[in-house]
Amino acid sequence: MNKTHAAITAIGGFVPEYRLTNAVLETMIDTSDEWITTRTGIKERRILKGEGEGLSVMALEAIEDLKKRSGKSLEDVDAVIVSTVTPDMPVASTAAFICNKIGAKNAFGFDLQAACSGWLFALSTGASYIESGRFKKVLVIGGDKMSSIIDYTDRTTCVIFGDGCGVALLEPNNEGYGVQDFILRSDGVGRDFLKIKAGGSMYPPTAETVANREHFVYQEGQQVFKFAVTNMAEVAANIMDRNSLTADNVDWLVPHQANKRIIDATAKRMGVSDEKVMLNIQRYGNTTNGTLPLCLWDYESQLKKGDTLVFAAFGGGFTWGAIYLTWAYDPK
Numbered sequence: 001m002n003k004t005h006a007a008i009t010a011i012g013g014f015v016p017e018y019r020l021t022n023a024v025l026e027t028m029i030d031t032s033d034e035w036i037t038t039r040t041g042i043k044e045r046r047i048l049k050g051e052g053e054g055l056s057v058m059a060l061e062a063i064e065d066l067k068k069r070s071g072k073s074l075e076d077v078d079a080v081i082v083s084t085v086t087p088d089m090p091v092a093s094t095a096a097f098i099c100n101k102i103g104a105k106n107a108f109g110f111d112l113q114a115a116c117s118g119w120l121f122a123l124s125t126g127a128s129y130i131e132s133g134r135f136k137k138v139l140v141i142g143g144d145k146m147s148s149i150i151d152y153t154d155r156t157t158c159v160i161f162g163d164g165c166g167v168a169l170l171e172p173n174n175e176g177y178g179v180q181d182f183i184l185r186s187d188g189v190g191r192d193f194l195k196i197k198a199g200g201s202m203y204p205p206t207a208e209t210v211a212n213r214e215h216f217v218y219q220e221g222q223q224v225f226k227f228a229v230t231n232m233a234e235v236a237a238n239i240m241d242r243n244s245l246t247a248d249n250v251d252w253l254v255p256h257q258a259n260k261r262i263i264d265a266t267a268k269r270m271g272v273s274d275e276k277v278m279l280n281i282q283r284y285g286n287t288t289n290g291t292l293p294l295c296l297w298d299y300e301s302q303l304k305k306g307d308t309l310v311f312a313a314f315g316g317g318f319t320w321g322a323i324y325l326t327w328a329y330d331p332k
């Protein structure tokens, strides 16, 4: 019998309407369009406005979009995995709320946190459920409302991040398409270089932590950059090596969108040319868990059955990884 692979069978996405452009940022902090563009490749990012609107608002929009694009029903979904660093609330999980909203009465769901690599951790988890044969439909959602944890007086972080959410449906495939291999890594050496210090069990919220702005993202950009550029390129090259992939038979690099310079270095190391690299950082910035599914969302119409995709990501923790996947359907 053929091995069951976990294939992506539908994609959906959502980005909020409001565009925070570099020109607007120039009026808020000491920065310039020229600095942001040359150092990061970002031109604008989307921001979710509106009182009481959290990640689930974007996730439910992305799910509606998936249903519209694919015609798939989701009431019979077995599991919902939400990778995020900005769940609606610390407790209860955003995934549980989504199970209820989509009418998936027999589903279980949970949130998963692996910073910017989270969607790869979620995709590999969902794929393992499908490959086990126990589950037939898994929703893998990745998204963040980064504007809820960004300090808009800190020019070193606020120019980078944006809000957005993407979703993929995983189903069994017996033709051999789907997730082929993954490499995931975590190393706590990075804990102090990219973090939100307070709000967890070490430093619960107090008036002082709020006054000290310790509930916002803190990043030592250069340190993170050094690790990211090395490890993202390395892990992408490793997954190619161990699956005997050459640059010629990789159709798409799907890289985490943190910095155009990190993406370029990864593509270079893989030997993959620019036209094979999915890129939307210029329009959305770094949406953390949203970057990879939003790349698929933007490029879905160009993907063909059998295309070879290599995903690569790096994030806080540190966490990093790569996934090798073959695409399972032609554009509609």
Ligand code: UT7
Pocket: 030, 031, 032, 035, 036, 039, 040, 116, 155, 156, 159, 160, 220, 221, 222, 223, 224, 225, 228, 257, 258, 259, 262, 286, 288, 314, 315, 316
């Ligand atoms: O997605 C999760 C993982 N995160 C990443 O992968 C992010 C990795 N890091 C980066 O992408 C880059 O380090 C940044 C984009 C965050 C920063 O770029 P950089 O080239 O590493 O800049 P830098 O931190 O070395 O700063 C260079 C200069 C500094 O000024 P001085 O000390 O040379 O006078 C900064 O103060 O640029 C200054 N600077 C800015 N200037 C204008 C920092 N932020 C800004 C800004 N506008 N927004």
